[in-house]
Amino acid sequence: MITAPTDHQPAVFPMTDLEVVDRLGTDLREAGYSTTAVPELLGSSAHRALGRGEMWPALRSTRGGSALETMIRLFLLGTTESEGAVARAFPEAGLSAALSSGALERDGADIRAGLDIRPHADDDSEFLVVSDLDSDTRPGPVRRDHVLGIGQASITLANAVIREPAGAVMDLGTGCGIQALHAFSHSGSIVATDTNARALALAGATARLNGQRWDLREGSLFDPVVGERFDLIVSNPPFVIGTGRQQYEYRDSGIAGDGLCRELVGGMTAHLRPGGTAQMLANWIVREDSDWRERVGGWVYGTGCDAWVVQREMADPAEYVALWLKDAGETGGSAAGTASDWLDYFAAEKVTGIGMGLITLRHNGSDDPDVVLDEITGVGEEVTGAEAAAFLARRAWLRGASDVDLLGARLSLAPSVILEQRALAGHEGWSTVLRLLRRPGGPGATLQLDEWGQSLLAGCTGNLPMAVLLDLMGTAHGLDVEALAEAVLPTIRVAITRGLLHPVDS
Structure with missing residues (x-):
């Protein structure tokens, strides 16, 4: 047992008898106490209500007396249950051991949870x-x-x-x-x-x-x-x-x-x-x-x-x-x-x-x-973890990329990127007042554009280097290409940082 001294006497901590922990785990899993089975038993309405902190629909759904229902009522709903029902729910651990472990405790003639034991899962495993x-x-x-x-x-x-x-x-x-x-x-x-x-x-x-x-x-x-x-x-x-x-x-x-x-x-x-x-x-x-x-x-x-x-x-x-x-x-x-x-x-x-x-x-x-x-x-x-990893990788790539490197890079818009536009009505029709590039689900993955930026990024398909795209735009609109590059490269770096644009490997 794990103990820690206090001013008066050693404290005995719960769930330190590993043999009992193992037997409790067996009972919980044999009953199907999992993130899949619990919502199925409760039903979608009661499960949603429980997520809102409303207990009564779940209480109504767990009146059958099965081992799983008893476990849900004890650990997730905080009820007291009869000694017989709890003993039936924990045949492997046994009521006495479950009580001594601290997982359960007496409440008069009945039993209640002493600890919170609940199912949890990620994409691959149940816990x-x-x-x-x-x-x-x-x-x-x-x-x-x-x-x-x-x-x-x-x-x-x-x-x-x-x-x-x-x-x-x-x-x-x-x-x-x-x-x-x-x-x-x-x-x-x-x-x-x-x-x-x-x-x-x-x-x-x-x-x-x-x-x-x-x-x-x-x-x-x-x-x-x-x-x-x-x-x-x-x-x-x-x-x-x-x-x-x-x-x-x-x-x-x-x-x-x-x-x-x-x-x-x-x-x-x-x-x-x-x-x-x-x-x-x-x-x-x-x-x-x-x-x-x-x-x-x-x-x-x-x-x-x-x-x-x-x-x-x-x-x-x-x-x-x-x-x-x-x-x-x-x-x-x-x-x-x-x-x-x-x-x-x-x-x-x-x-x-x-x-x-x-x-x-x-x-x-x-x-x-x-x-x-x-x-x-x-x-x-x-x-998310994926977004954090990608963000750090993009920043590391940008740190090693000079403006010359950036001009030589072939860049492509992320597949999920969308362009949102807002316009105001005027005497000569609609006038665009906002152009916003967005990557849904990306943290901070937005970029406000002007007309030139919208046109330039539309050409970022990964086929041509940025220098060629700028040359084409400058020629078409009579703009100085070097000045254009100086103006847009900071925006391109922001777009890469936010995962709106990404370099395409040669």
Whole structure:
């Protein structure tokens, strides 16, 4: 068993008896507790309602008493069930062992879930993930060492990670192990760290249930990996910006403001192998009369790594505080006091907004790193691993391409690119006022054009070098070709950066 000392007595963490974990996994899988079978049993309407936080349709759909229905009611709906029904659902583990493991607990004469165990999947595999029950399933404030489960932030990061083969991977601040879980299939080894010993216990259970092996280490920031380097570092840290008081370990770093994220960014280079990549979620302070790019740009320029920083959202301080109070299940007078102190801190620090986004770093050993800081907030423009990898590759190609190289390149529009036009009616008919090139699904993949740019890019079919296209345009319209090239090449570079244009191999 994993134990950690407290002021009074050792704490015994759940799900550390590996034999019981294995038997629980057998029961869950034998019952069909998966991302496919659960929605099928619930039905589309009840499953959609559950996604909105509405429990009653799912409760109505799970009254049959089967093992799968009992598991759904326990772990996904937070009900209490009869001892007999639960015993029938877990024949391999046995009720006594399931209770002693912490997966289940008694509630009077009945049984309820002690932990959140839920199915999860990617494109190739089904998983089971172990975490603590959130405040929606178990009302009231969560415990100080609460281990967060599958949430929007963890899914955002998992979707954004570049899924290329990596020899050594570090999941910094692993929590219940979501990022390590997704990295396992394309990594040689995984080190997963956390300051929360309870999180490491539940991450160990997640790994065991899914037949994976991770090197679990307790410690803050890079302390557990001194002298080690990795091909990939991923981190969904406790990035919430506050006073420095650590009320909840999953949320509060114990470092005031955005100091934790700054330290994490600053420490990445020393732990990345040449060519290695780091990707992390972060929040940052935005003060009145300042641009977030100045603050975060200062962090990433100091790393010497190429960087792509994407701000996805800017939160109002009061809304930010309300969000995190609700997340922790805090209500009433204590919540009001916490909120007041939190907002007083923001006011004293002149915080007018909190930026939320993703930081991607690549250690290329350059004396002049390439740094792009984007604000991309559109729905459907989320960063994916494929988009992040392609963005870094395009920027690397552009850095090595002089204007002469660009003029000699054959460029082609991406297959999915569309041209959007807007026009105003006038006395002489419609007058075009906007020409926008767009690659649907590409983060920030838009480019506003004038009439000349529209004509030039229409000719980018990959058949002719850019110099020839410019010569043809200049000749047709009586324009100086050198001046035309000087004017349009910056736009061409932007179009390549955004994946609207790409070079065609000779």
